[in-house]
Amino acid sequence: METAILAPGLLLLLALLIGIGRTQHAHQAVEAAARDAARQASIARDPRSATAQASGSARAALQREGLRCTPVTTLDTAGLDRPVGTQAAVTAQVACQLPLSDLLIPGLPGETTIRARFSSPIDPYRGADLGFTNSEGISGRNLSLGGR
Numbered sequence: 001m002e003t004a005i006l007a008p009g010l011l012l013l014l015a016l017l018i019g020i021g022r023t024q025h026a027h028q029a030v031e032a033a034a035r036d037a038a039r040q041a042s043i044a045r046d047p048r049s050a051t052a053q054a055s056g057s058a059r060a061a062l063q064r065e066g067l068r069c070t071p072v073t074t075l076d077t078a079g080l081d082r083p084v085g086t087q088a089a090v091t092a093q094v095a096c097q098l099p100l101s102d103l104l105i106p107g108l109p110g111e112t113t114i115r116a117r118f119s120s121p122i123d124p125y126r127g128a129d130l131g132f133t134n135s136e137g138i139s140g141r142n143l144s145l146g147g148r
Helices: 002-043 047-064
Strands: 072-076 088-099 111-122
Touching (some): 002 047, 002 072, 002 088, 002 111, 047 072, 047 088
Antiparallel strands (some): 072 088
């Protein structure tokens, strides 16, 4: 008799703990995606390639963690326009809209949006493509020191 009274409460508590754990895992995955996106963007040479690299990195990070969502990645790439030698940063914000059925109980209607933001410093002495070419038409970015 006591088991019949306590069992539903214990099952509800267990389901709640599992839901909290899965939600926490989703938050950590989105934070990791934002961190990866910011780091990839900080390595890029221009805002356009930074955006492409950050979006791809965020998607890959979420897929590795098993989240079924399409991330929306927003970048603040104003730091990439600063002159070489000055300190700057790139900030990435990732938003992921997840169905509640993936987080809590299968079949549960609704969605929740998880957001994370991360800033990554840009190397103040990063290389820049100055547009120079050698006699063979190889751009300055592809030139190596020490010859062939």
